[in-house]
Every structure is written in C-alpha cells, then in structure tokens.
Amino acid sequence: MIEINGLNKNYQAGSQILKAVDDVTLGVEAGAFVSIVGHSGSGKTTLLSLMGGLTSPDSGVVSIDGQDLWRLGHDQRAELRNRAMGFIYQFASLLPTLTVLENVLLPTMYAKGKKGSADAAKLLDEVGLADKAKSFPAELSGGQQRRVAIARAFINEPKIILADEPTGDLDEDTEAEVLGFFRHMNREYATTFVIVTHNTALAATTNRTYRMTGGRIALV
Numbered sequence: 001m002i003e004i005n006g007l008n009k010n011y012q013a014g015s016q017i018l019k020a021v022d023d024v025t026l027g028v029e030a031g032a033f034v035s036i037v038g039h040s041g042s043g044k045t046t047l048l049s050l051m052g053g054l055t056s057p058d059s060g061v062v063s064i065d066g067q068d069l070w071r072l073g074h075d076q077r078a079e080l081r082n083r084a085m086g087f088i089y090q091f092a093s094l095l096p097t098l099t100v101l102e103n104v105l106l107p108t109m110y111a112k113g114k115k116g117s118a119d120a121a122k123l124l125d126e127v128g129l130a131d132k133a134k135s136f137p138a139e140l141s142g143g144q145q146r147r148v149a150i151a152r153a154f155i156n157e158p159k160i161i162l163a164d165e166p167t168g169d170l171d172e173d174t175e176a177e178v179l180g181f182f183r184h185m186n187r188e189y190a191t192t193f194v195i196v197t198h199n200t201a202l203a204a205t206t207n208r209t210y211r212m213t214g215g216r217i218a219l220v
C-alpha cells in the first residue's frame with residue numbers, strides 16, 4: 001500500500017544541513033496498523049508528510065498503491081491524496097468560519113462520488129460529537145476540535161489514514177474511544193493506519209512499531 005525507498009529530506013539549519021529524514025526504507029501493507037514513536041525533532045512529522053505527498057523528498061521514492069507520488073503531475077498527486085488518504089494533523093486545523101459539520105464535509109468538495117451531510121453526521125456521532133454538528137470550532141474544546149479533525153479524515157473513506165499524534169490533547173476516556181474507533185475502521189474496512197504517537201501504551205496496541213532517531217528509522 002505504502003512503499004518507501006531510500007527516502008531523504010534535508011533542511012538548512014544555519015550553515016548546517018539537517019537530515020530530517022535520513023535514508024528511510026519501509027513498506028506498509030494494506031490493512032496494517034502501524035505506529036511510529038521517537039523524540040521530538042526526530043523526523044516523524046516530516047516522514048508522515050513525505051508519505052502523504054505533502055512534502056517533496058530530496059531523493060528516494062514514495063509509492064502509494066504502486067504509484068510513484070513524485071512521478072505524477074501535481075493534479076494527479078492531489079487527486080490520489082484526496083481519494084486514498086486521510087490526514088490527521090498534529091494540530092487540529094479546522095476552518096473557523098465553517099460549522100463542525102461543514103468542516104467534516106470539506107474534503108468532499110474535491111472528491112468524486114460525493115459523501116453528504118448524513119455521512120458527516122454519522123462520523124460525528126462515532127467520535128461522540130453528534131450534538132455539535134451546528135457549532136463553530138471556537139465553541140469547542142481543544143479535544144473536541146481534535147475529534148472533528150479525526151471525523152473529517154474519514155469522510156472520503158480513505159484506504160490510508162496518516163495520523164500525527166492524533167490523541168495528544170485528549171483525556172484518557174476520549175483517547176480510548178478514538179483508538180477504539182481507529183481499530184474498528186481497521187478491522188471493518190481494512191483501513192491502513194500509520195500513527196505517530198508519544199504514547200507508548202497506544203504504540204503497544206498497534207501491530208508494528210517503528211522508532212525514529214535523528215531521521216533514521218528502525219523496527220522496535
């Protein structure tokens with residue numbers, strides 16, 4: 001499902017070259033439930049955005065479903081990303097002028113085979129926010145906003161979910177609910193998950209864990 005080969009991404013840090021992602025090779029098969037752990041600054045977010053085609057690598061290959069992301073044109077890459085992948089960013093990124101329901105529906109604007117309000121409402125129910133559909137993001141707590149962003153990631157029924165510390169600001173009960181929901185989607189629809197987390201208990205529930213250290217990756 002995801003094939004990464006010899007991937008490198010450098011940033012300029014003053015006069016130094018910083019290897020944010022350093023020669024990473026890994027494969028994530030369809031239906032896998034995988035976690036990535038590592039200290040802050042070890043390259044987890046950079047790797048996830050490379051996987052999702054949001055950041056271009058300096059060298060190496062990222063293939064999704066057999067398609068080399070950076071051999072596709074801009075529009076094809078955007079289309080693949082929108083159709084096949086759901087993103088849960090480290091910081092909830094909701095549009096403040098749209099309601100909760102409209103935020104969940106946002107990714108459907110660019111997708112074929114449109115999902116509608118009923119689908120968005122169902123997802124909001126699954127993340128425990130059925131009564132907040134008409135609220136605006138500013139009226140929600142940080143944890144609730146986070147759950148809206150989680151619902152939004154699933155609206156186009158993606159084959160892959162890339163999640164960057166998705167439960168970082170949730171209380172324990174809500175975290176357990178969200179993880180239960182992820183597992184449900186993984187078992188029921190074979191959705192592939194790659195989850196970056198600081199939470200070792202969460203990592204322990206996944207089928208495979210990688211650790212990043214200074215841009216390099218290794219199986220735990």
Ligand SMILES: Nc1ncnc2c1ncn2[C@@H]1O[C@H](COP(=O)(O)OP(=O)(O)O)[C@@H](O)[C@H]1O
Nearest residue numbers: 011012018020039040041042043044045046047
């Ligand atoms: N856009 C950027 N420009 C410059 N340096 C960056 C950029 N993004 C990340 N970095 C650097 O790359 C390294 C890895 O960052 P990141 O992938 O965010 O790590 P993590 O998610 O594990 O905390 C850090 O040293 C960070 O400062």
Ligand SMILES: [Mg+2]
Nearest residue numbers: 044045046090
């Ligand atoms: Mg990060």
